[in-house]
Amino acid sequence: MKMLINVAETVVADALRGMAAAHPDLTIDVENRVIVRRDAPVAGKVALVSGGGSGHEPLHGGFVGPGMLSAACPGEVFTSPVPDQMVRAAAAVDSGAGVLFVVKNYTGDVLNFDMAAELAEDEGIQVAKVLVNDDVAVTDSLYTAGRRGTGATLYVEKIAGAAAEEGMPLERVEAIARQVNENARSFGVALSACSTPAKGSPTFDLPTGELELGVGIHGEPGRERRAMMTSSEIADFAVDAVLEDLRPRNPVLVLVNGMGATPLLELYGFNAEVQRVLAERGVVVAHTLVGDYVTSLDMAGASVTLCQVDEELLRLWNAPVRTAGLRWGV
């Protein structure tokens, strides 16, 4: 597999150096792997810190900035960051109003953020945590590590980030973050496996003519493999999988997310089918986002996330945001 890299060991550090050069309104500590909005800590404002394995860009570093995250900790590729990074990030952004850790439900992320929360509290930083677990492809949480956190992470970070920006206290920001998570569900499909720099070849074998349904964002295979389907059939399958679990009574936000190697031409076409299914099911769409937001290196495929919103969540969603990966209203 050809990759535009030097060596696997420096992939994350190299990317951070390049990101720093491209985004002067971020402070990037390449050595300790912490990305911070330049004006942090913002007096009186609750800080949001998230993080996870690298390879999902723009998540999470691309969502640092006014209106969204205060700081992000990128781990190695597909590996959660370590507690030291999270504590360092929390200390850099805490204004005394407290820090909300946004954690995707993966064993490594959960364990490391738990340890970090304890250490940060030892340093006198008030910490709250929200666990994102929106992936309906994982059904039986009694015999699994529980639902994965995927596309809903973007909604949690954006909406809770706006709440913090408005000056809401930690308790309220945390409650809103939970509300977003509880109202969001995702389902993903892969048309090809991804290749990690460390391995240098596809992490699983997906023959031409087949697709994986219910895939995660770490190059882990999904729950089921089928013969390749059309965009229209995939949209029916994915949206119905989400709607089986989330029966929205209010309008929804729609995220049609690319996994990294599917061009916008295909994503827009897929979105047309997603909108058709939603219309057929009588679901009202308040806003749609199409593009690569929560990626899986060079995996081809897409995920659909729906997030049911009330007036307050919609207002916070529409509030200004200025980050590398999401930017409007400013």
Next chain:
Amino acid sequence: MLDAAFFRQWLTSAAALVDREAERLTELDSPIGDADHGSNLQRGFAAVAATLEKDAPTTPGAVLTLAGRQLISTVGGASGPLYGTLLRRTGKALGDAAEVSEQEFADALRTGVDAVGALGGAVPGDKTMLDALVPAVDALSESFGAAREAANEGALATTPLQARKGRASYLGERSIGHQDPGATSSALLFDALVQTAEAGRE
């Protein structure tokens, strides 16, 4: 009796074994995980070996505690906190004695293994590192060799199991038929233990 030098040597041997086996661990991790187990442990154990060379604690407990902290700070993922906790809790259980008996070590390691189970919420049979660690620590009172054998058998016995914890659990039944990378790396710790004991006897 086992002294600090023995434990330093144990972890240095473990680092060498992890380094040698990294590619195989990553290979095992690709069908059911995300293909990084080998490279992650390689980075962590290399840091442990480097730390122990620079700062050489003088008690077995301090060696293991320091190594555990180093793993938590460098590995990430689930294996960082889990292996880190295994060594930290074992080290803490050993206290500050300058030398410990093999039985005291076996007892302390059981405390460490229990802490791993509590942290990850897993039990033997879930297709995790515990499938190697639990039988190994059961056999450790007998001999290091017996522990190694039990760990290797435990790792091999994960192949037909369905994963219920960690990333492999998302595959459901499709996780069956693959040996667990975590149990495999855990068995390396006992390979290193035997190597260290044999080197000491020569």
